Amino acid sequence: MTDSQLMDMLERSPQSAHRAVFDEYFNYVYTIVFSRLRSVGSSEDVDECVGDVFSDVFIYFDKKHHFDGELHGLIGNIAKKRSIDAYRRLSLRSGRTVPLEESGAQKMSDGSNIAEDAEKADMRKILLVKIKELGEPDSTIIMQKYFYCRSSKEIAKMLKMTAEAVRMRSSRAVKRLKNMLEKEDITL
């Protein structure tokens, strides 16, 4: 859906436009929120935050009736802002102290941090590339199991496989991933 198509849809049927935006950006928003909150929140906290993000986007449409720049960037920014807010709130609830940089605020630190960030970003990219190289359904299994923390049973339902098959594929995929990463000098 292009931005202009969305504009048209918002004119004709805001409700349909909301649904279309939700469907198209759900994975993106959920990933942003989850990657921020997974260490401090529950699945309900993530769900609520994702709902918060999309409802903010819809309110934005109501108020502005248009948007400047691309929708992707707009939604990404709202998702990041909302998930940082939620992270702070949840950390307070759990009594955890949140260093400023950990809260996801922009780091304007010295050169060593920048270098560290760049190195992490490179490793992250290699890791994701290698996970992708596992091929489906193994890459999805690895992401679901070890990033989204889903059980084999849940993944099995998602991929229409048996839980036993997910377990077996998972343990083999982990070994393959380990070997692939070792060649890149990456140890998780």
Add this chain to the structure above:
Amino acid sequence: MKNNEKPDLSLLDNADDEALEMMADYSAAGERDKERIYRITEKMYKRKSNMNSSEETTVSGVERYSRPKWYKSAMTAAAVAVLVGALSVGGAMMFNSTKKIVPQTEYEDTTVTEAVTETTTEEYTEPTPHPLRELQLHEVYTVGSLQEAEELYTSRMAEYSYDERPRVDVEHYVDMLKNAEDMNNLELKSYICHLMLNSIDYFDPVQGKMTYDDRAIEFKDDLLERKAYQKQLETENYYCDGNYYQFMSRKDGISQYLLEENADRGSFDCYSDDNYRRIIIDSNDHGCASYRNSPVIFWSEETAIFPQAIAMSFLWDFNLWHIDSIEEYSGRECALISGVRENGVNNFTMYIDIQTGIMMKLDEDNSHINIEEIAVDMPCDIELPDLSGCKRIKYLMGQNGSDEVPYDMPDYPSNKSGQLYGDIYDDGDFRFIPDLVAVTGDNGVSGYLMKNDWLIAVAGEEVLYYEPAYPMPVFDSDGMTQVDVYSY
């Protein structure tokens, strides 16, 4: 990352934009979770919109909407319910979670084309054990196709926690039933129908004895504790600690049982308003019926204890039945109902408990159900079955694809607690993990890890709601005597 150790993907936390784009290629949640989150989004959007609006909104705590464009229809006698599928929301918790989703007591009808008078709850009220809900007056909806029926049904779905099942004001309606000059008005008939469609919201533990045609059944169901027991003829069923046990032919001394581990009975129920539970399709003689899931009740007693199917097939056309009187039956105050089925041929009478919706008695031409003893909201004593001396079996499909044949598990010995112990069994087709899995501990002592510990330490699994001890204890085959530790 050591061998067999689970990979730590925390590197992906707080990911940069490029990584986020790559990660977003993977499905973030299942379809059902996605739909649930969309409903959360809609509610939040509505709340925020109202906060932004200068107009004051009247809130009354009930949904009220005008009739959809689908017209009310007299029921066709040949309407046949098509099971769309009972929907449950499994405990799709990704990580430790203690919160419950707040029950949604209102929703927006997005299909209404006529002017809508709608007042919905916007204020959050403290959850009570059983929040009040409004009784929906009975209407029959007819649509042109199964797809329309599914869309209509789905648009009215909401999710409820089993711990917070909303109820209508029972005291009020019982009082009305007892004092009404005309018991057969729309409101009171709707109340009876509602109770039957949602009886599991109106009791917690229930136990008793009943007969279903020639079968005698003993039952105990505790929804809040997610425990159940049932005995009939040659079978005994248990649902305890998330596992489902079915014993067969116990009286012959065979003592075989099936065990479905981690049987997913769910913590939440997802269903639509009463009037959308059965929708008539006028393009053919089919209807669309949607059934609520029961967390624990076994099917053979469900017809009486949770008579939603009876309400949909016997009482959907209010012109075909009436309330004769209020009478006591097996110690419960009941509405005696008589009527004729939609085929115009079969006559029936039934006693419906006016406090819970449990069907105490049904007499139809060839079908007789009778609850002889019942105790509602009294503590239920349901314990794990005694597994000593019992043999666990598994069913696999037979060669012709239609018969189920018994299939023995690898011959694992079991200890006094009924736990199977030994190595995992993997024949390349499926893997069976015994309750105690053989390992060698840190000090070279052979023993067994508990299954959950083994799943985490060796298989690299996540086990929900389980916190392992470190280092993990290695037990003797009795599952109790620790002989070593296993470092992970």
